[in-house]
Amino acid sequence: MLKTVGRAARAGEPLMTKRDYYEVLGIGRDASDKDVKDAFRSLARKNHPDKNPDDPESETRFKEIQEAYAVLSNIDQRRRYDTFGHEQPGGNPFGTGGFEGVNISMDDLFNGGFESIFSNFFSGASSRGPRVNRGHDVLLNHRIPFEMVQEGGEREVEVELMEACDECGGNGAASPDAISSCQPCGGEGRLTQSRKVGPFLQQMVTDCPHCRGDGRIIDKPCTACRGDGRQKMPRTLRFNVPPGVLDGTRLRMSEKGEPAQGGRGRPGDLYIQLTIDDHEWFERDGADLLMALPLGYPELLLGTSVELPHVDGEPLHIVVPSGSRPGDTLLISRRGLPHRRGRGRGDITVLLKLHVPKKPSKEIKKQVEALRDGLSISDDDVEDEVRREAQERRRNR
Numbered sequence: 553m554l555k556t557v558g559r560a561a562r563a564g565e566p567l568m569t570k571r572d573y574y575e576v577l578g579i580g581r582d583a584s585d586k587d588v589k590d591a592f593r594s595l596a597r598k599n600h601p602d603k604n605p606d607d608p609e610s611e612t613r614f615k616e617i618q619e620a621y622a623v624l625s626n627i628d629q630r631r632r633y634d635t636f637g638h639e640q641p642g643g644n645p646f647g648t649g650g651f652e653g654v655n656i657s658m659d660d661l662f663n664g665g666f667e668s669i670f671s672n673f674f675s676g677a678s679s680r681g682p683r684v685n686r687g688h689d690v691l692l693n694h695r696i697p698f699e700m701v702q703e704g705g706e707r708e709v710e711v712e713l714m715e716a717c718d719e720c721g722g723n724g725a726a727s728p729d730a731i732s733s734c735q736p737c738g739g740e741g742r743l744t745q746s747r748k749v750g751p752f753l754q755q756m757v758t759d760c761p762h763c764r765g766d767g768r769i770i771d772k773p774c775t776a777c778r779g780d781g782r783q784k785m786p787r788t789l790r791f792n793v794p795p796g797v798l799d800g801t802r803l804r805m806s807e808k809g810e811p812a813q814g815g816r817g818r819p820g821d822l823y824i825q826l827t828i829d830d831h832e833w834f835e836r837d838g839a840d841l842l843m844a845l846p847l848g849y850p851e852l853l854l855g856t857s858v859e860l861p862h863v864d865g866e867p868l869h870i871v872v873p874s875g876s877r878p879g880d881t882l883l884i885s886r887r888g889l890p891h892r893r894g895r896g897r898g899d900i901t902v903l904l905k906l907h908v909p910k911k912p913s914k915e916i917k918k919q920v921e922a923l924r925d926g927l928s929i930s931d932d933d934v935e936d937e938v939r940r941e942a943q944e945r946r947r948n949r
């Protein structure tokens with residue numbers, strides 16, 4: 553099973569012999585965003601560990617490529633890197649846990665086809681040797697408050713996950729002597745059967761039923777995990793929520809999922825799916841925000857200003873000009889949420905509504921009656937107003 557301790561230690565090591573990010577991606581300092589993306593895409597495909605199961609270096613290379621891409625594809629981080637190189641003030645941009653690939657959405661890059669491109673390599677289709685294992689992917693759901701979308705930030709959650717058994721190191725045996733090679737399949741984990749179908753000789757490869765495809769027989773299973781090689785362990789996960797993150801985004805922590813069966817093979821990946829709490833009054837459209845503001849007739853007629861607490865910590869001033877009408881919208885520029893991976897912020901659209909008291913008092917009714925003559929549309933004018941309203945609606949379409 554996967555030794556998380558070992559992995560964490562590696563991530564925390566000083567990054568002494570770090571290669572230049574541009575060199576890693578094989579591009580010049582003046583490369584465009586598209587160049588960066590293209591270079592990453594092609595290198596990531598070539599060096600993905602699933603594609604190079606016999607090359608232990610591929611994982612390191614892949615991480616290096618991911619990290620270089622994460623920095624160079626982000627305008628702010630690239631600028632800082634160009635200025636300071638790896639020695640950035642404030643330390644490692646990926647925080648204390650080191651880079652885990654969480655800021656890259658593979659789905660974005662590969663249009664959702666990322667997993668399907670690579671998953672075939674581990675489908676057990678190889679014809680020699682024991683079946684290559686891969687642990688299960690794990691999907692965790694995590695809620696974040698709406699306000700967190702503004703700045704992003706670090707999250708820490710306590711979870712229980714399957715890890716390699718401490719006792720046996722994940723092989724499931726009471727001792728190394730208790731493991732032997734499976735006789736019927738010769739340790740291959742699979743059996744090949746030939747049968748004749750008409751003029752053809754068809755070869756069928758099946759998992760060996762004696763060792764269930766494992767290639768090993770455990771004579772004496774580990775008592776701690778009963779031979780499974782895995783145990784549930786509490787774990788603290790730390791990850792960064794990128795600013796502007798969308799609801800439903802999955803952060804991927806490579807190989808932090810369940811360990812492979814028998815401790816042989818790569819662990820699965822861990823995905824953290826973010827659910828963003830609703831805001832009390834904003835609806836969200838990417839980086840833009842939309843809200844409705846009900847006001848009384850006097851406020852619409854005379855104009856007013858309203859102040860509301862806002863997600864960025866600064867009060868939001870909404871200035872309603874006199875002569876406003878229900879259905880009018882006010883645009884407050886650049887006070888929305890940050891754009892993902894880009895610069896700047898979205899806008900806020902405020903939709904004005906008319907607040908009408910449900911049960912006005914007799915006194916109020918009388919006073920409104922008195923205003924009727926000055927404010928109503930006379931019966932003669934109704935048709936004109938209806939026509940004018942339609943014209944205006946079409947002009948604004």
Ligand SMILES: [Zn+2]
Nearest residue numbers: 717720774777
């Ligand atoms: Zn065990």
Ligand SMILES: [Zn+2]
Nearest residue numbers: 734737760763
């Ligand atoms: Zn066998």
